[in-house]
Amino acid sequence: MQVTALTDEQQALRDVTRDVLDTESPPSAVRVLTDGHTPVDDKLWRIGGELGWFGLESPESAGGSGQTFLETAIVLRELGRAAAPGPFLSQVITTAVLGSVPDHPISRSWLDRLCAGEARGAVVLGVLDAAGRRQLPIRAERTGGGVTLRGRQTDVPDVDLADVVLVAAAGEDGPILAAVTEPRDALGAVWQPTHDRTRRLVDVTLDGVSVSSAAILAEGPNAAALLDAAWQRGIVGLALDGAGGAAVLVERTVGYTSQRVQYGRPIATFQAVKHTCADMFVESEVARIAADAAVLEIVAGDEAGRRFWSAVAKFRACDAYAKVAGDALQMHGGIGMTWEFDLHIWLKRAKLNQALWGSSDAHRAVVTRLV
Numbered sequence: 445m446q447v448t449a450l451t452d453e454q455q456a457l458r459d460v461t462r463d464v465l466d467t468e469s470p471p472s473a474v475r476v477l478t479d480g481h482t483p484v485d486d487k488l489w490r491i492g493g494e495l496g497w498f499g500l501e502s503p504e505s506a507g508g509s510g511q512t513f514l515e516t517a518i519v520l521r522e523l524g525r526a527a528a529p530g531p532f533l534s535q536v537i538t539t540a541v542l543g544s545v546p547d548h549p550i551s552r553s554w555l556d557r558l559c560a561g562e563a564r565g566a567v568v569l570g571v572l573d574a575a576g577r578r579q580l581p582i583r584a585e586r587t588g589g590g591v592t593l594r595g596r597q598t599d600v601p602d603v604d605l606a607d608v609v610l611v612a613a614a615g616e617d618g619p620i621l622a623a624v625t626e627p628r629d630a631l632g633a634v635w636q637p638t639h640d641r642t643r644r645l646v647d648v649t650l651d652g653v654s655v656s657s658a659a660i661l662a663e664g665p666n667a668a669a670l671l672d673a674a675w676q677r678g679i680v681g682l683a684l685d686g687a688g689g690a691a692v693l694v695e696r697t698v699g700y701t702s703q704r705v706q707y708g709r710p711i712a713t714f715q716a717v718k719h720t721c722a723d724m725f726v727e728s729e730v731a732r733i734a735a736d737a738a739v740l741e742i743v744a745g746d747e748a749g750r751r752f753w754s755a756v757a758k759f760r761a762c763d764a765y766a767k768v769a770g771d772a773l774q775m776h777g778g779i780g781m782t783w784e785f786d787l788h789i790w791l792k793r794a795k796l797n798q799a800l801w802g803s804s805d806a807h808r809a810v811v812t813r814l815v
Contacts, residue, residue, distance in 0.1 A: 458518045464491055465526040471786040477529050478641035483605055484530045493561020498535045502543030507556035517739045520681050524688030527789050529642040531564060531602035533681040538565025541610055541674050549658050550623045554608050566606035568597055568648060569675050572802030576809030582650055584613035584620045589657035591620060593650040604633040604646045612671050618664040619671055622655040640796040676742055676754040682797045683735040683757035686765030689790050690728035693772045697721060701775055720775060724768045731761035752814050759804035765794040
């Protein structure tokens with residue numbers, strides 16, 4: 445199962461997005477941001493808001509485009525090709541969740557600003573344990589008409605950059621999804637530097653954060669459904685990032701081996717190099733097909749299909765990305781090991797993608813249980 449053809453509008457979205465990223469976020473620009481530990485390129489973020497990247501799935505009445513996750517997937521794949529820094533995935537998850545409840549007071553207050561990029565969002569959706577079961581470290585206690593949130597979750601993307609954070613918590617009668625609208629003061633976010641400087645992870649600690657009833661998006665089965673949708677977009681978003689990153693690494697490696705001359709001929713003519721490049725291409729295609737399958741299930745599939753293919757896409761595409769990045773390093777020889785060469789940007793991103801939102805083994809456990 446794969447996306448075999450795009451409409452003219454979808455092709456235009458892909459082409460415009462790639463052109464913008466080639467111009468505004470080449471490796472040299474990524475280096476400037478990451479070397480300075482700058483989490484967001486404000487100019488690129490503003491352009492993304494103007495082009496509608498953040499609200500593709502949100503209703504037009506709320507400032508979005510009324511499209512599907514397929515259009516969002518096109519943008520996320522291109523962002524992965526460029527290894528663009530910034531909270532793009534967190535933003536599109538936030539707008540997708542709020543866009544599914546457009547009449548809620550929180551959505552009416554925030555959605556149009558989030559779609560335009562004038563505000564930033566993030567999500568705290570729990571963790572996946574080694575057995576492939578989602579856990580909610582944050583607890584919700586009833587206090588009058590609202591809830592009080594307590595607990596700690598580590599390695600959460602982008603919370604310290606957000607103006608509104610959607611927090612999934614375990615309540616007495618099932619999950620609760622609530623919005624925290626003053627997150628920088630309330631969530632005790634502590635930045636945890638990682639080798640991948642294009643991503644920003646923080647540990648959050650909620651010690652009695654009060655949320656009014658008006659800020660509770662959903663409870664029980666409704667909250668579980670929203671949580672599932674957000675989680676699937678998160679892990680498939682990483683798969684799409686991996687598919688885009690793997691594809692560009694194949695292109696860069698083939699180009700390099702075609703130009704690098706050894707013993708009087710390009711190293712691309714050596715059998716060992718040919719086989720490695722062929723294996724890299726196969727892995728990148730596997731990543732693309734797995735991600736495509738999950739995207740199509742999210743757009744039109746049933747609940748079981750979405751859960752299955754989202755988990756498959758996460759471990760298969762992220763593992764393929766890491767494998768391609770490792771092989772690319774070998775094919776570039778000594779220069780591939782240097783800080784001055786750009787390859788390390790994608791290699792570090794690939795390694796972090798494997799660990800975020802549950803390990804590959806944890807997602808294999810999800811698939812095993814579903815089968």
